[in-house]
Amino acid sequence: MTKNTRRDFIKTAAAATSTALLPLPALAQGAAGRVVVVGGGFAGASCARAVKALDPRINVTLVEGSRTFTACPFSNTVLAGMREITAQQFGYDKVAASGVTMAFAAASAVNAQARTVTLADGAQLNYDRLVLAPGIDIRWNGLPGYDEAAASVMPHAWRAGEQTVLLRRQLEAMEDGGLVVISAPANPFRCPPGPYERASLIAHYLKTRKPKSKLIVLDAKDAFSKQRLFQNAWKELYPDLLEWVSLSSGGKVASVEPATKTLVTDFGRHQAAVANVIPPQKAAQIADAAGVSDRTGWCPVDAQTFESKQQQNIHVIGDAAIMGGMPKSAFSANSQAKVCAAAVVTLLAGQKPVEPRLINTCYSLVSPDYGISVAGVYRPKDGVLVDVEGAGGVSPADAPKAYREQEATFANGWFQTITTEVFG
Amino acid sequence: MRTICIMLAALPLFASSVAFGADAPPPGAAACSGCHPATLSAETAVPRLVGRDAAQLVSAMAAFRSGQRPSTVMDRIAKGFTDDEVRAIATWYAGQKD
Numbered sequence: 001m002t003k004n005t006r007r008d009f010i011k012t013a014a015a016a017t018s019t020a021l022l023p024l025p026a027l028a029q030g031a032a033g034r035v036v037v038v039g040g041g042f043a044g045a046s047c048a049r050a051v052k053a054l055d056p057r058i059n060v061t062l063v064e065g066s067r068t069f070t071a072c073p074f075s076n077t078v079l080a081g082m083r084e085i086t087a088q089q090f091g092y093d094k095v096a097a098s099g100v101t102m103a104f105a106a107a108s109a110v111n112a113q114a115r116t117v118t119l120a121d122g123a124q125l126n127y128d129r130l131v132l133a134p135g136i137d138i139r140w141n142g143l144p145g146y147d148e149a150a151a152s153v154m155p156h157a158w159r160a161g162e163q164t165v166l167l168r169r170q171l172e173a174m175e176d177g178g179l180v181v182i183s184a185p186a187n188p189f190r191c192p193p194g195p196y197e198r199a200s201l202i203a204h205y206l207k208t209r210k211p212k213s214k215l216i217v218l219d220a221k222d223a224f225s226k227q228r229l230f231q232n233a234w235k236e237l238y239p240d241l242l243e244w245v246s247l248s249s250g251g252k253v254a255s256v257e258p259a260t261k262t263l264v265t266d267f268g269r270h271q272a273a274v275a276n277v278i279p280p281q282k283a284a285q286i287a288d289a290a291g292v293s294d295r296t297g298w299c300p301v302d303a304q305t306f307e308s309k310q311q312q313n314i315h316v317i318g319d320a321a322i323m324g325g326m327p328k329s330a331f332s333a334n335s336q337a338k339v340c341a342a343a344v345v346t347l348l349a350g351q352k353p354v355e356p357r358l359i360n361t362c363y364s365l366v367s368p369d370y371g372i373s374v375a376g377v378y379r380p381k382d383g384v385l386v387d388v389e390g391a392g393g394v395s396p397a398d399a400p401k402a403y404r405e406q407e408a409t410f411a412n413g414w415f416q417t418i419t420t421e422v423f424g
Numbered sequence: 425m426r427t428i429c430i431m432l433a434a435l436p437l438f439a440s441s442v443a444f445g446a447d448a449p450p451p452g453a454a455a456c457s458g459c460h461p462a463t464l465s466a467e468t469a470v471p472r473l474v475g476r477d478a479a480q481l482v483s484a485m486a487a488f489r490s491g492q493r494p495s496t497v498m499d500r501i502a503k504g505f506t507d508d509e510v511r512a513i514a515t516w517y518a519g520q521k522d
Contacts, residue, residue: 054448331458338454346448357452357509361459361497375497377452377504391504395496407496413468414459420466421457 032057033128033348036117038107038286040064040092042071043318043333044133045422048100050341056099058345061125063117065106067091069423070161072191073330074415079157079168080201081209082368088160090423107134110290112311129344132292132299132308133318133337134284135159136190136328139297142280143183144255153258154275157198158190170274171205177212178273181263183253184219188298189281190319190328192225193374197364198276200230203238204367216270217244218263219251225327226364226374226394233366253277283320290314298322303380305343305353306336315340324385326378332360334418355380357388363411371407447519450512452505459497464522473517481514482507 035058037048048062071088078085096102105119110130117125138156140147146154155167171180180202184195199217206213215238224230234242245251250267257264261275282297292299292308299316300309303324308314317340318333326332335358343353358378363371376392378385395407460473473481487493488502505513 050454334458335455338449342448342454354451357455357505359452359455359458359501359504361501373497375500377501388504391500391502393500403496409469410459410496413466413470417461417466417468417470418458421462424463424465 034059035129036061036125036127037131038063039133042330043337046334046337047341050338052099054345061101063103063107072160075160075164076198076201080205107286130314132316134286135319136281137284139280150258154277174273176210180215180274181272182217182276185280186220192327193364196230200366203242215242218253222246229372303385306340325387329362369408370404371411453513474520478514478518485510
């Protein structure tokens with residue numbers, strides 16, 4: 001909707017005041033509006049489809065630079081040779097078929113005053129409400145020595161795709177007896193249990209294929225998601241193979257030297273045969289361009305509508321946003337997307353959004369048939385999304401084997417379900 | 425901008441008659457389809473909720489919450505919703521069709 005249309009909207013609204021009791025006022029048609037969503041991942045594609053489903057009259061455009069989406073959840077199974085990268089990849093045909101207009105170009109600029117998004121191909125889109133779901137960017141040189149060139153030698157594989165395939169090839173090419181090193185970042189970052197699921201599944205690969213090898217996780221933290229469950233499982237499954245070095249034990253990587261695949265801590269140097277550096281991250285660059293990210297590099301939002309605290313009419317969801325107690329996960333992103341879609345549709349219709357309830361469930365595989373999970377229910381409180389007390393938590397520490405197998409089955413089912421909802 | 429806000433604030437009857445609202449999922453309901461498939465095509469061991477009897481869903485949630493019914497994550501999730509919230513979600517799912 002342009003400025004002119006906005007004026008018409010006011011006029012229509014004014015006209016409607018005098019006819020407020022009519023069953024179908026003219027504004028019901030006029031208020032539909034334009035929604036632009038930037039980013040076609042679990043947050044953005046879900047949100048675009050949900051807006052269209054809630055009010056088909058709304059003109060919804062999804063801006064995405066790539067025609068193929070490669071999912072991060074379950075990409076650790078690709079590293080372990082349990083599935084191919086193609087099983088992680090999805091197109092946007094069904095998204096388009098659901099009535100969403102696809103714009104296959106990267107978003108390069110946002111003008112919050114004029115309410116326009118400029119695409120890399122020069123096209124300009126007008127919006128009434130913009131939803132930014134751009135995901136993460138790597139903070140290049142946030143870890144000294146780790147730049148884009150270094151990532152081709154010591155892959156991060158934290159944005160799935162070529163990087164995932166590169167890391168898998170390196171693991172496959174490594175001789176039995178080699179040292180694999182994973183560097184895990186400080187909070188916050190995408191997928192808090194991800195580095196530890198990755199360590200588990202690489203350990204599984206090494207145990208079954210290259211048993212003389214060793215895996216070290218160098219961590220910038222002393223605590224991590226599902227820690228007790230992971231550590232119990234490691235003791236049971238990979239006792240001599242996998243070593244986790246905490247921050248207080250000198251695990252924080254201070255710099256990397258790609259020429260020799262060396263990770264340097266304050267206490268020593270680790271020369272790896274395969275090095276996976278999971279570097280510090282931030283909201284993707286378009287969030288900076290739109291003026292919605294703050295000094296932390298992430299985007300503060302209203303806890304009820306996910307509208308930016310820094311720019312009106314721009315909502316931010318998924319990994320790029322600061323969501324209080326909710327972790328940066330695909331499940332969270334999808335859950336936030338549906339709440340955001342309802343808020344956007346409600347706001348465009350001139351109504352007041354209801355207080356939402358959100359859920360997150362994250363499964364991690366420790367081996368192909370050993371799953372663990374964390375779940376949470378969230379609500380806004382004092383302007384922040386907080387855990388609903390008494391709910392949520394992790395899988396029991398003393399669960400029998402059948403329970404772990406069932407969680408591994410549910411993990412697989414979850415991936416099928418969520419990718420079908422978002423892309424199918 | 426302020427003008428619009430005032431205008432809309434003065435239109436409560438009008439606002440509630442806008443098309444959106446009748447079939448909007450109640451708080452929490454939209455999150456379920458992350459695991460419980462909204463469509464028939466997903467392959468998963470997790471049951472669908474669409475079209476299920478509301479009373480059945482309410483009693484299942486109560487049994488998950490009390491621990492009477494064994495589960496993996498549902499006990500942890502059910503504890504996050506009040507009886508009223510569960511009832512609203514169950515009624516909404518019961519009314520959904522493929």
